[in-house]
Amino acid sequence: MRGLLGFLPWIVYAFVATGDEWRWGAITGLAVAVALVVIDRGSGRGWDEIVIETSAVVFFACLTVFSLVAPDSPLTPYGPALVNVWLAGTAWSSLAVRRPFTLGIARTMAPRQVWETMRFYRLNAVITAVWAAAFTAAAVSLALVLAVTPHATTLVIVIKALTFALPAGFTAWYPKRARRALTRES
Template sequence: MSVIFAVCPWIVYAIVSSFTSVAVASLVSGAAALILIGLRIARGGRPAEMTIDIASAVFFIAIAVCAAATGSDLVGRYIGAASELWLALVVAIGLALSRPFTEPIASREVPPELHGTDAFRKFNVKITKAWLGSFLAAGLLILVSIAILGPEGRFATYVLIPISILVPVRYTAYLAGKERLDAVPA
């Protein structure tokens, strides 16, 4: 469910940006992210579980300010690439600090005796690296599509962003199933 919450502000942006400016759409999306963070906290969520949500709120509010200040289409043209690269940076910083963003989320899904084990930590580092690679690849591919196709290249965003989420989600599910199978005695 946390992935659904994390993606909601991006869905809001996709809808709202279709009929208003980048600045307004970003502001609305930032507000949506903050509301969702508040709802998750009210349900007992911990901020450590909301790295992507918090990063999304910061991103959209910063984009709203930049778009309002510049009043240009340039921000809108690069927002897809910027969002993916921003998330890659957030995930990379977490890894550099030995705090994979998936670990607090995964700790809700496994028995407490597994928390803090080397296997649990390695698993989370592995899937967090998958998220990092996915965000980074999507961001760079969006930039390449804009470089090649000009402003129309931003439409690659509509394909690459969902893929950048689906691939690590599926990879995580695959690894989780594999780890469970490996843990079952023969």
């Protein structure tokens, strides 16, 4: 579950930022993201293993600048949706360039002999697509909820939790299922 640590900046942002004040959330998310990238790179992790962390640095750097320049922007209440738009863009883009963001993480947990197989690539493409779909669903549903009822805190939390827990659970379950299927084929 090391790969889930990469979501820490996003989780911290979700706790620190509020609908009316996103500056501290952006600054804190940026600090956590930079710290993760520095620690990960210092420990020898490759860039392909820290796609989400690197994406967080870019997002939170931009959001920090924007939140300081335009603290009263009409986008402020849509922070949770914007996070998911960015994450969806990161995930879908990684699929578009045929480098699913889960690939580098998965290589740290799989034997080297499977890294270049089509099956390994497909497994990671499926997992990344599930994350991308979850981020997209979260972005759309959060934007709609926040447009209609900006202070629907409980519903926002439920959407965030479900759209994180479901793909995380799938990420844990799917490789085991794929291994069992491969064993049956052999």
